Amino acid sequence: DGGITQSPKYLFRKEGQNVTLSCEQNLNHDAMYWYRQDPGQGLRLIYYSQIVNDFQKGDIAEGYSVSREKKESFPLTVTSAQKNPTAFYLCASTPDGFNYGYTFGSGTRLTVV
Amino acid sequence: GIQVEQSPPDLILQEGANSTLRCNFSDSVNNLQWFHQNPWGQLINLFYIPSGTKQNGRLSATTVATERYSLLYISSSQTTDSGVYFCAVSDSNYQLIWGAGTKLIIKP
Numbered sequence: 001d002g003g004i005t006q007s008p009k010y011l012f013r014k015e016g017q018n019v020t021l022s023c024e025q026n027l028n029h030d031a032m033y034w035y036r037q038d039p040g041q042g043l044r045l046i047y048y049s050q051i052v053n054d055f056q057k058g059d060i061a062e063g064y065s066v067s068r069e070k071k072e073s074f075p076l077t078v079t080s081a082q083k084n085p086t087a088f089y090l091c092a093s094t095p096d097g098f099n100y101g102y103t104f105g106s107g108t109r110l111t112v113v
Numbered sequence: 114g115i116q117v118e119q120s121p122p123d124l125i126l127q128e129g130a131n132s133t134l135r136c137n138f139s140d141s142v143n144n145l146q147w148f149h150q151n152p153w154g155q156l157i158n159l160f161y162i163p164s165g166t167k168q169n170g171r172l173s174a175t176t177v178a179t180e181r182y183s184l185l186y187i188s189s190s191q192t193t194d195s196g197v198y199f200c201a202v203s204d205s206n207y208q209l210i211w212g213a214g215t216k217l218i219i220k221p
Contacts, residue, residue: 042117042199042211088154099209100144104156 002027006091006105012113013078013085021076021108023091031097032074036060037088037107046089049074050097078110086112115140115204119212126190127220134185134215136200143203145176147185150197150214159185159198190219 004025013019025032031050035043045058049068063082068074078085091105116139126132136145144163150156160167160174162183167174171191176183187194197214204210 040213042201042213043209044211045208090154090156092156098207099203100146100161102146102148102156102158107154109154 002103004091004093004103004105006089006108008108009106011108011110013110014113016080018077018079019110021078021089021091021110023074023076023105024072025074025093025103026072027093027095027103028071029093029095029103030071031094032068033092033094034058034064034066034074034076035090035092037090043090046076048097085110115142115202115210117200117202117210117212119198119200119215121215122213123216123218125218125220128190128192130190130219132187132190132217134187134198134200134217136183136185136212138181138183138200138202140181140204142178143205143207145178145183145200145202146209147174147183148199148201149194150199152196156199187217190217192219192221195219 007022033048034046044060046064047066049055065077089108092102095101118137120135146161147159162174162176164176164178171188173186197216199214200212201209
């Protein structure tokens, strides 16, 4: 079955540490997105990519980095510059870049310890 | 930028009840979508509805673009309907702007 796989489900980060969240899709979608969700709030866009080797900053890109070396993969690195990284992170994809036809992964819950 | 407001923020109902969730947006939009997030965090798209009315089983949605609102109707609620319902709109750059959601709890 086609879908999006996010790993790990739970991740614990120490202060000052970089961590990478994995997102893989086998839907042959061109566009991929990373969202952050805080309790009681809607989703906020971190980064998105409409094509391989190209990505754009979203509303809250500071302290995060991404790469898109393959169509299927869009990993997110939470760097030590992100001062409040504890949140639920969701990866998504769409067939093209027009924000239609979303498929979401099951999310990664990141906690700073 | 476009503001998206959802109401009510929380809703608790008995199984079998009907409900109406509202989404107001502050400016013209390219499209509007409704999503459901289950209690374990999984998000699925319910409707893509820039205007008009659509139905899918017990769920239906209506968007009145000229008046800048959309309604999501859930009939004969089941416990599996619990979760958070999000409305999201696309601006002129096709960026998705999300509301804060309506948390729905269906009691057996």
